[in-house]
Amino acid sequence: MKKNQVVKWISQKHVHVPALLLSHYTELGLTEHELVSLLHIQSFIDEGEEFPTPLKLSERMSLSHEDCTKVLSRLIRTQLLGLEKKSDEMGILYETYSLEPLWLRLYELIERQEFNVKQTESHELEGKLYQQMEQEFGRPLSPIEGETLSMWIDQDQHAPELIFAALKEAVISGKLNFRYIDRILFEWKKNGIRSTEQAKSHSEKFRNQNQGRRNEKEPIKTDGVPGFSWLEQS
Structure with missing residues (x-):
C-alpha cells in the first residue's frame, strides 16, 4: 500500500x-x-x-x-x-x-462560564453607567437612585446602551431626573425598541410628527425633548 x-x-x-x-x-x-x-x-x-x-x-x-x-x-x-x-x-x-452525562456536564460548564463572563461585563457596564449618571447629575446618586439603576438593568432588562441614550435625551430636554428617564425607557420598551438605532428612529418619527403639527397651528411651548414631546401627553 x-x-x-x-x-x-x-x-x-x-x-x-x-x-x-x-x-x-x-x-x-x-x-x-x-x-x-x-x-x-x-x-x-x-x-x-x-x-x-x-x-x-x-x-x-x-x-x-x-x-x-x-x-x-x-x-x-x-x-x-x-x-x-x-x-x-x-x-x-x-x-x-x-457518554451523555459527560456531554451534559461539559455543556453546563461552558454555559456557566459564559454566564459569568456576561455577568462580569454587565457589572462593568453598570459601573460605567453609574459614573456617567453621577457626572451628568453633578453629584453622587442617592441609594434609591442607585437601586433604580440596578432595577433597570436586572429586572427591567434595559440594555445599558439604551439607558445611556435615555440619559442623553433627559440631558437634552433639561429634565434630568430618574422619573423622566424611566418614562423614556418605558415607552421604548412598550414600542419594542431594543437598540440605540431603533431609539433614534423612534425619536425622529415623533420629531417629524410634531413638526407637521407646528406647520398646521401655532406651536405649543414645551420644555420637552425634541422628539420626546409625546412624553408630556401621557
Missing part, C-alpha cells in the same frame, strides 16, 4: 474529540488517564461494542486491568460516565456505557 493510501486509511479510522473537551477536561475534574479511557469507550461504542470490559480497555492502554476498573468506577461514581439498560430483539436485557 502506498504512503498516501496508508495516511488516508489511518485518517478515516478516528474518534471525534470535541475541542471543548480537550480545553476543559481538567475543569470537569478529569485526569489524562480518565480522558483517554472515555475516548477509548467512545471508540468501542463506535465499533459496535457498547460495554467494553476493563480488560479490553487495558489492552489499549498502559494501565493494568485493576487500574482500568478503578477508572471506570470513578467515572461512574462522579457521573461522567453513564450506565444504561437496553434489550435485544429477544427481549434480553444488557448494559451499555453512555
